[in-house]
Amino acid sequence: MILNKNLKSILIVIFATLALNACAAKKKSGDMSGDVYTGKATIKYLASGVPDRVFFATNKSNLTTAARETLRKQAKFLRKNKSLNVTVEGHADERGTREYNLALGERRANAAKDYLMTYGISGKRISVISYGKEKPVNTASTPLAWSQNRRSVTVKVN
Amino acid sequence: MIRTILILLFFLLQTNKVFSLIEVDITRGNLDPLPIAVSPLHVDPNSKTSSNIKVKELGEKISEIVEKNFKSTGLFNPLKKDAFVQKPDIAHLKPRFEDWRLIKAQALVTGKLLVKDEKLKIEFRLWDLTASKEMVALAFTTTPSNWRRVAHIISDKIYERLTGEEGYFDTRIIYVSEAGPKNNRIKKLAIMDQDGAKTKYLTLGNELVLTPRFNPTNQLVTYLSYFRNLPRVYLLDIETGVQEVVGNFPGMTFAPRFSPDGKKIIMSFAKDGNSDIYTMDLETRVVERITDDTSIDTSPSYSPDGKYICFNSDRSGLQQIYVMKSDGSDVKRITFGKGLYGTPVWSPRGDLIAFTKVRKGRFYIGVMRSDGTGERLLTENYYQEAPSWSPNGRVLIFYRETKSNSKGEGHSAKLWSIDITGYNERKIKTETDASDPSWSSLLSK
Numbered sequence: 001m002i003l004n005k006n007l008k009s010i011l012i013v014i015f016a017t018l019a020l021n022a023c024a025a026k027k028k029s030g031d032m033s034g035d036v037y038t039g040k041a042t043i044k045y046l047a048s049g050v051p052d053r054v055f056f057a058t059n060k061s062n063l064t065t066a067a068r069e070t071l072r073k074q075a076k077f078l079r080k081n082k083s084l085n086v087t088v089e090g091h092a093d094e095r096g097t098r099e100y101n102l103a104l105g106e107r108r109a110n111a112a113k114d115y116l117m118t119y120g121i122s123g124k125r126i127s128v129i130s131y132g133k134e135k136p137v138n139t140a141s142t143p144l145a146w147s148q149n150r151r152s153v154t155v156k157v158n
Numbered sequence: 159m160i161r162t163i164l165i166l167l168f169f170l171l172q173t174n175k176v177f178s179l180i181e182v183d184i185t186r187g188n189l190d191p192l193p194i195a196v197s198p199l200h201v202d203p204n205s206k207t208s209s210n211i212k213v214k215e216l217g218e219k220i221s222e223i224v225e226k227n228f229k230s231t232g233l234f235n236p237l238k239k240d241a242f243v244q245k246p247d248i249a250h251l252k253p254r255f256e257d258w259r260l261i262k263a264q265a266l267v268t269g270k271l272l273v274k275d276e277k278l279k280i281e282f283r284l285w286d287l288t289a290s291k292e293m294v295a296l297a298f299t300t301t302p303s304n305w306r307r308v309a310h311i312i313s314d315k316i317y318e319r320l321t322g323e324e325g326y327f328d329t330r331i332i333y334v335s336e337a338g339p340k341n342n343r344i345k346k347l348a349i350m351d352q353d354g355a356k357t358k359y360l361t362l363g364n365e366l367v368l369t370p371r372f373n374p375t376n377q378l379v380t381y382l383s384y385f386r387n388l389p390r391v392y393l394l395d396i397e398t399g400v401q402e403v404v405g406n407f408p409g410m411t412f413a414p415r416f417s418p419d420g421k422k423i424i425m426s427f428a429k430d431g432n433s434d435i436y437t438m439d440l441e442t443r444v445v446e447r448i449t450d451d452t453s454i455d456t457s458p459s460y461s462p463d464g465k466y467i468c469f470n471s472d473r474s475g476l477q478q479i480y481v482m483k484s485d486g487s488d489v490k491r492i493t494f495g496k497g498l499y500g501t502p503v504w505s506p507r508g509d510l511i512a513f514t515k516v517r518k519g520r521f522y523i524g525v526m527r528s529d530g531t532g533e534r535l536l537t538e539n540y541y542q543e544a545p546s547w548s549p550n551g552r553v554l555i556f557y558r559e560t561k562s563n564s565k566g567e568g569h570s571a572k573l574w575s576i577d578i579t580g581y582n583e584r585k586i587k588t589e590t591d592a593s594d595p596s597w598s599s600l601l602s603k
Contacts, residue, residue: 038430059476060496063432094559097500097514097543099413100470100592102382102389103426103433105449105453110431120379129387130410131208132451139340139566143177 006111029153030144036064037147042137046154050077053153056114058146061107063115074154075119088112089153090130091137093146098132105130112152127157182233182321191235192320194228195263196221198239200247202272208302208311208418213273217246220280223309224267224316227327228351232582237263246270250283255290259385262587267316269580278302284316294319306355312601326548327352331555332370332379332449332572335359335592340562347381347398348358352597354587362392369544369594370394373416376598380404380414380423391425393440405438405445415458418464422450426456434471448486459503459511460484461528462475468492468502468511468528479513481528492530504528506599507551510578514543514556523556525578536580553577555586556592559587 028126031039037055044052052074054067065069090109092101110126118124138145181194199217207213227322228234250268258266266282269282277299284294296315300308307328314325315445335338347360347370360379361367370381378408380396383401391404391411405411407427414425421440426433435448435458444542451456453473468481477498482489493499498515508528515522515535521542542558555575562569571593573586586595 018227022572046302059472094541095519096498096516097457097470097477099426099457100367100454100500102410102412103428103456107431107435107454114321114431134343134368136341139562139569140564141561141569142564145566 032147035147042148048075050074053151056108056150061111063111071115072119075121076114078121085125085157087127087129087155087157091149091151092133093149094133095146099134102130105132108152181573182543191233192264193235193262194265195237196225196267197246197249197492200250200270205273208276211302215405217271222311224313227313242440253285255287258287273302280308282312284319307589324550326550328601331595332372333592333595336571336593357589371415371596372598374420382412415459417460418462425457457501461504461510468504470500470502503545505547505551506549512554544594546595546597548597555595555597566585
């Protein structure tokens with residue numbers, strides 16, 4: 001039942017993102033699609049082929065197709081390594097007010113956590129923390145840097 | 159605590175509440191500041207040296223602080239002392255009004271002080287040079303180490319007499335001191351006098367701290383700390399240094415402020431990607447949920463009568479400002495302009511709400527009436543936010559960050575202030591980079 005329901009929602013999501021992607025593709029420029037980072041420069045890997053982070057649009061916390069793909073890889077990796085726990089860190093860029101950004105980072109981290117959970121990872125294995133705009137990965141004040149900073153990062157804790 | 163340190167013995171000498179000719183209008187930007195002469199306070203030769211304080215220089219130093227305070231308001235123009243025409247002790251007895259008018263002064267401050275038996279006795283007068291009248295005369299006694307506060311209290315009394323508004327000089331600012339590169343910033347709680355003197359660091363910088371705010375009596379501070387990497391709202395007693403976590407929330411609490419009676423802390427609690435507003439009574443520890451919405455509700459701030467709360471929420475899709483009754487009922491959106499609105503803070507006078515606005519990549523500090531009408535943007539910049547009110551509701555302090563270059567360097571964070579008229583924008587000097595300022599109420603009332 002639950003699996004069925006999940007499958008359904010995933011299918012809907014896939015169709016929806018395909019449609020979205022078609023729009024976004026028009027504005028692709030360099031390492032950004034719209035204002036979502038699509039490059040690899042800041043990414044680290046939990047294991048070979050398993051990127052540790054996903055990127056978000058300004059003020060948004062919904063997952064892009066690429067983000068979902070990354071998180072599915074993370075879920076697969078976590079299913080294989082059953083004793084491993086993770087923290088999902090949510091971050092925002094420097095272009096918002098501090099308090100709102102703390103909430104936004106928390107929402108982004110939870111979006112990633114929820115997606116991992118729909119792929120069978122127990123919520124008990126995933127803690128979340130928001131750093132708002134406090135821990136930028138790229139300290140420049142450019143649209144590219146901001147796109148790299150709007151992220152959630154999955155970090156091994158043991 | 160702060161109040162007990164200062165044994166203030168105020169008594170009016172004989173203030174003549176007569177009609178005076180000079181007054182300062184602070185409701186508009188003042189392009190013609192009042193020329194004022196601040197005579198050095200006369201030091202009584204019977205004064206004794208007291209605990210490392212150079213008593214002989216004290217009269218000069220106090221008058222310099224008063225001048226600096228006046229200058230910072232933009233409303234007064236303190237005149238150069240080398241043009242002064244009378245000795246401090248003689249002027250204090252009875253100024254030769256016509257001589258002071260010659261140097262274009264319209265108001266004159268005189269005073270004298272005596273340090274004896276570990277006590278500082280001070281007397282000062284404000285003279286209306288146009289009407290040739292005494293406007294204020296006050297005397298008080300305190301401990302000599304309080305001499306800076308004496309200067310601020312004198313400034314407050316004169317400001318009050320000349321503007322008809324409460325002063326804001328005998329106040330402190332709590333803020334976050336910042337150092338180091340942007341991706342590894344060391345942040346500490348710091349406190350200083352309103353004029354930047356007497357900086358003291360309250361935390362060591364081992365953990366990230368953000369958004370400190372005073373309680374109404376300025377003895378406690380509530381702030382966000384990442385102690386043990388668990389972001390939670392904390393309470394700090396400034397005198398004792400005792401810290402405690404506020405409540406027992408299973409997730410991040412942030413954006414704290416005190417209620418106007420100081421009994422509650424209002425804050426956001428984030429759970430499962432949803433931030434709502436909660437209060438906790440500090441005595442009974444009772445926690446109340448105030449908002450219940452699937453959006454981000456944060457940056458709550460009470461009206462001074464405690465009946466309403468303003469906050470920001472993205473329930474409409476984007477960050478906007480809302481007002482509700484303090485029990486969470488009757489939620490009304492008050493901002494409808496183009497752009498995002500955040501960090502609403504209710505004025506201590508109750509009439510205005512200050513906010514940060516983000517539009518087309520620019521950041522504004524502004525004020526509006528509490529129903530959202532009459533929006534006025536005071537200052538525009540690359541990044542600035544988090545306004546905090548002076549206790550008289552006339553000045554806002556906030557922080558401003560500059561861009562970093564393409565290498566990610568050259569970024570700075572500084573405190574600034576601006577009058578709600580939109581005039582008199584000033585950088586506040588701090589020992590380090592600084593952010594998240596919060597203005598205390600008047601320390602002596």
